[in-house]
Amino acid sequence: MFISLGLKRDVFVGFSGGNAAPNPDPMGIPPVDLKTENGLLKAFLLLGFEPGPDTTPFGFSMPAIFRASAAFRETVDLPGLNVPMPPAVIGQQPPVIKPGMIQNYMALQANFFQMSLAPLQAKLREARVPFTQGGIPAPEDLRPQLFLVEQYQLASFRGDLARDDLVDSISLSPGGSMTYKVIIKKRTSASNELTSTVLDSQDREAKDNFNKQLKDTADKRSGTNNYDYGFEGSFHGEASVEIGGGSADARVHARGSTNEVRQDFAESTTSAIDSQVSETNRSRKQSIETGREDTQTDEQTESVREKTAHNPTAQPVNVGIFLLKEEFVSVLSLVDVEIAYRNGDANQDRQVPLRKLGELLDAVIERPEDRTEIAATIKALLEGIADYQDEIRSIVKPDPSSPLGFSRDAQLRSEYRLLKSDGTLRRTFSVKGIPIRGCERSLRRPNITVELPIAGI
Template structure:
């Protein structure tokens, strides 16, 4: 059977200028840069906390203000209609505090906080989640002012800030864990069960999302997707949502290949402080290589003269089986891409980094790019980055190729093609019909054997870097700001101290320039710094840059960007090839064999007689066409007509003319 593979190889080689159709999948890999703390721009940050205190009387609350800087500031707590409830003035030294009067008349849930930082105003709203009289009773509301690295870019409106953008509201600080909840999300004391329940009911029944309660959800806007979203929400238990969110987990949604939605809970994000990230966009391209027969899926034998019905059933018969057998290599779908991303996350192995990666990409659902993990360039700006860069990217390439292998193996193992005959065919109710054929063994002495094999397709999975962007991120998805490499200077000027900007800029460009391909070579042309006429430009990724990859079968393929990794994988297909061969043993004795031989001789003699008769007619036609009388007379003499005897009167009737005249 080895000649069958050679046959298919020969057929493929016979196609001149054949171009393999490749498929691609894009995803982002986040590489965290080690920026020193003193490089970040420092601003004044306000945190607040709300905690129950035994020394605070019921129906009143204590307002406290303190600072780690000698800067004086004033805090005023007002109702939504600007009615002053309490205020405190901090002038340095120990915390300043003031006890409020009766809270009975304050039923609003929103506090209006007005601060004056050495004459610089900072105003924001504090959502208590319940009436102020209940939320503040017997509690301490404390505000702390400290100099910190900025929590978001100055233009980010999710963080309240002063007009001068020198002071930011950092958010709620948990008095026990110290975890910070940004002001754009509901602080844990205000996240009551009734509030979560009502927000979930609004989401389920009306399709209205509360971003402060469900910051990681994105509600679809088109009709069909929105309906599917609400249908799936109907299967989520409200009590489970309340319980999970009280344990510090967030509700998220993903869409399957069939268009349906699934929901799950992920750990809530943590404030990490400012970070600079390299957002590397990779493309995974699968290139078809050789194609040929693989495993044997069926063998059966027909006895001499036997007939049977054969049915070939493919794994593509239903939408469910198509989803379960899809792969990122040859039949990508939402289902396979989601499983692939989960496999990449599992390969990463670090739950904290996985959580950061998910949080960063939570609000990027409109992009067609997947989330392919989080890495770290551990070298500082003052040290070398080549080794750290190489290690981080090698680890990423290893994790990704391992995930590709698992995804391909999972899909290939489920690609079952079956061949059944009428002897073992059992149809299930509701099963779609497959291809059916009737085959027969016309031999009378030997069996006819069939060998069915499933066809395999070999692929080269090539990973190549196609783009690099730079991002600011402080742990929550609302803080992210991503810019192309050409706008690097603008981003650094806004978030870093001026003396350190050039240093960090050099680190980032060196990190991008140190990207190595499969052979260990760098590609200086990947980042364009000059125009064709020599004019200096802001560094930017050249979108036209390409590199060549030589496939195992010797073909050269040009791909965008820099090829960083490649692996070969074999996938089962729904193609089936069949080979037939006769059995070696004879099923007839000598007498039966002799009868067959005599029958064959009789058939050959009959065929010879028919050939001669055809030749005679051909000669007659030629004579009639030429009008040659001598040849006609010779023909009549040679081929004397057969006499017809009248059985009634035993008279011989001859239709031949006599002396050139018709006979009577």
């Protein structure tokens, strides 16, 4: 999982010192709407591109928006943005206007104008001019950014057996007995490896499907634009971390932000587990029925088991025949953290273990004071991780051999306490790292039934 630290652009090497053009209005300006002609013209004017003179050869006035766009395009080093003169006009004095020529020229202008929108948006971002598209805020460009790259482990433990759906019931008189057949039909739908789930299978297709569900959930929460960084992780989130001044309140806010992203990830993981458990139980559902000793079976039958039930009591009893299910407890634990630098250029991507954080900061952060503040903030974030019980845990430890004085605690282990419905302890599991979320689900055990007395009948 990638958690963006939300650092400002100007702390990075190459962006420090105010390289970007100042905001035309220091007090803040309302966003310009690039879906409207007035908004586009205002955008060009704010960037200093005034509409040029009307130079069309047809004797009509070109709209100001096209003339401002032409002035802008002259400064943009992209092929094909200069609007050529229509061939029918070259060398003709006075210009000859043929049918459709004006429409064609205007259409060509409009086409090249659309091509200039992407570089226009880049210039607006550089100049810190806010803009929208039809009132919708534009997505953030891929500014340089640091990320916590958190690695998680999903450990599964087998729990208790329990009864599932009721298949049938039989009545036994006092001291009586009955011999019957349990007939298991073939599966109603073919099972495949995808339905094994990551809970009880390491099949590659099942894991890929699980990761895709996580990615889709992340995109819905944070927007697919975040994936333009080329993340290889399954989930990504945004945490806004303010630096400067060593403010304790800012670090508390940052800690809360990163823990919110972890909780989003945990919820997405639970949702993916639920989806695969549901699919597995569906594929394992079989047609099971009971019958007398003389009941005939057919080619659909998978297996037949003959059983005898006894009633040693002096009272009539009813016996239920149930399918069986087994509890699975999956514990999501944070086990490792690295630091990544991304700026949208894959050739400049960097990702280092926590012990090399200082080297990375030296390479990508301009000012020494910012490096110190960012390192302290990252340390505070990793010392303030909320576990599955909402208790604050640390995944780092003091390390005098590290240049920054801390490193990841590679030996960290934790207990996950599985509780009964009344809050008392049922079982304890030992897991690596810090447990963030537990998920208790049940999977159907195929081909297995159990007979239990039905009380109160």
